[in-house]
Amino acid sequence: MSTSTSAIPEATTTSTATSADAARGHSAATLWEAAATQWRTTGGDIPPEVAMDAGITAAWPGARVAGPAYTVQGAGGDNLALHLALVAAPAGSVLVAELGGADNGHWGEVMAVAAQAHNLLGLVIDGGVRDRAEQAALGFPVFSRGGSVRGTRKDVPGHLAGPVRVGGLLIRTGDLVVADADGVVVLPAERVDAVLHTADERATKEQDIFTQLKAGATTLQVYGLNPRGAL
Numbered sequence: 582m583s584t585s586t587s588a589i590p591e592a593t594t595t596s597t598a599t600s601a602d603a604a605r606g607h608s609a610a611t612l613w614e615a616a617a618t619q620w621r622t623t624g625g626d627i628p629p630e631v632a633m634d635a636g637i638t639a640a641w642p643g644a645r646v647a648g649p650a651y652t653v654q655g656a657g658g659d660n661l662a663l664h665l666a667l668v669a670a671p672a673g674s675v676l677v678a679e680l681g682g683a684d685n686g687h688w689g690e691v692m693a694v695a696a697q698a699h700n701l702l703g704l705v706i707d708g709g710v711r712d713r714a715e716q717a718a719l720g721f722p723v724f725s726r727g728g729s730v731r732g733t734r735k736d737v738p739g740h741l742a743g744p745v746r747v748g749g750l751l752i753r754t755g756d757l758v759v760a761d762a763d764g765v766v767v768l769p770a771e772r773v774d775a776v777l778h779t780a781d782e783r784a785t786k787e788q789d790i791f792t793q794l795k796a797g798a799t800t801l802q803v804y805g806l807n808p809r810g811a812l
């Protein structure tokens with residue numbers, strides 16, 4: 582199928598670009614905790630989930646990315662939507678793609694080189710990828726349902742930049758993606774500032790906890806845990 586570039590949504594800058602810088606190196610786990618804490622302190626009961634399905638993991642050890650999402654809805658076993666996203670996504674984006682969990686190599690070294698040339702930050706995909714060692718050598722962070730040697734068709738343009746459900750989360754372009762060795766967290770754009778503030782507070786508290794532990798305190802003491810009056 583031929584596709585004219587006029588069908589590709591305009592690139593837009595997103596308000597979370599600066600907040601992504603402000604992710605300030607927080608881990609995905611810290612942000613998950615901060616999201617839950619921040620939700621409770623604003624009177625919420627059960628926090629909305631911000632962690633993606635744990636089956637979507639780093640494609641190579643040490644991969645880490647933080648940045649605003651640019652969403653891709655494709656068809657499993659077909660990677661045309663991802664090729665279109667390489668053209669349409671604004672620099673500084675993380676592609677977040679729904680490919681139905683398909684066991685195909687929807688993305689590989691060639692596409693990672695193209696992504697880096699467009700200053701894209703990384704890829705999160707519910708589907709397989711390939712050339713993982715080569716992408717590790719490039720330092721292009723990818724989080725996927727696994728590896729797959731199988732190739733893809735290039736027929737279905739899919740949809741770009743609209744809401745997509747990936748790994749159990751509803752994700753919008755501009756939401757903040759933070760992914761590392763523990764998994765993928767996606768913060769809705771409107772919650773980013775508050776969650777990052779809470780994450781900063783949590784990180785400061787943890788520094789104090791580390792100091793206490795190194796001085797000999799127990800984790801039971803620092804967390805105020807006293808099971809059955811054992812202490």
Ligand SMILES: O=C([O-])CC(=O)C(=O)O
Pocket residue numbers: 660686687688689690691692693711712732733
């Ligand atoms: O060519 C593809 O469809 C995926 C791939 O292996 C690459 O980007 O290197």
Ligand SMILES: [Mg+2]
Pocket residue numbers: 689690691711712
């Ligand atoms: Mg390849």
